[in-house]
Amino acid sequence: MEEQFTAMFREHYPLVLAFVSRRTDQARAHDVVAEAFTVAWRHFERLPDEPLPWLYRVARNCLANAVRADRRQTRVAEKIAGHGLEPEPDHALSVITDTGLRQALHGLSPGDREALLLVGWEGLDNQAAATVLGCSVVAFKVRLHRARRRLARLLALADSSPVEDVPMARKVRSA
Structure with a gap:
């Protein structure tokens, strides 16, 4: 078993590390991946034949747990200090070089962004994503389809008004 x-570790570690590194800073990425493979070790007998999507999911959950823990620590620190802290920038999308695409992706919900990045960046098929x-x-196909439509709409809006930031909002018709 060892x-x-x-x-499995040697084959998938670089891919899982790259997956997590695109979503957080390098130090946290290594910790999250270590935790993900610890979980994999504990559940090794039950891993699917193709473990990569499962490892991505575990890593994603470990990252979410780490982010929640950081938020709790920040709230405690703010409460103790009596003032707010500056938010950290989102490093997950910093690898995307096209500013227009980066802005459009940033205008999407986190769920839409994740669906698009799992297919477009990670190269996963619908089943794995x-x-x-x-x-x-x-459900994933529906999410992906809707995310693509929203992204296309944001890109079209950005092309039509390059000077202004165009937030995605629902238009309310007056009666």
Whole structure:
């Protein structure tokens, strides 16, 4: 079992590290990936034949846990200090070089962004991406379709008014 885990670790560690590194800073990425592989070791006998989507999902959950823990610590620190702290910039999208695309992606909800990045950046198919997000393939396809439509709309709006930031908002018709 140890040899099989080591082989799986060597094959998938760089991919899981890259996945997490695109979502957080390098120091946290290594900690999150270590935690994800610790979980994989504990559940090694139950891993699917293709463990990468499962590892992505575990890593995503570990990262969410780390972010929640940081928020709790920040709230405690703010309460003790009696003032707010400056928010940290989102480093997950900093690797995208196209400013227009980065702005459009930033205008999407986190769920839409994640669906698009799992397919477009991670190269996962619908089945694997659905596994990462913990939903059915049909639900993921719907999410992805809607996310693509929203992204296209934001890109079109950005092209039509390059000077202003155009937030995505629902238009309310007056009666």
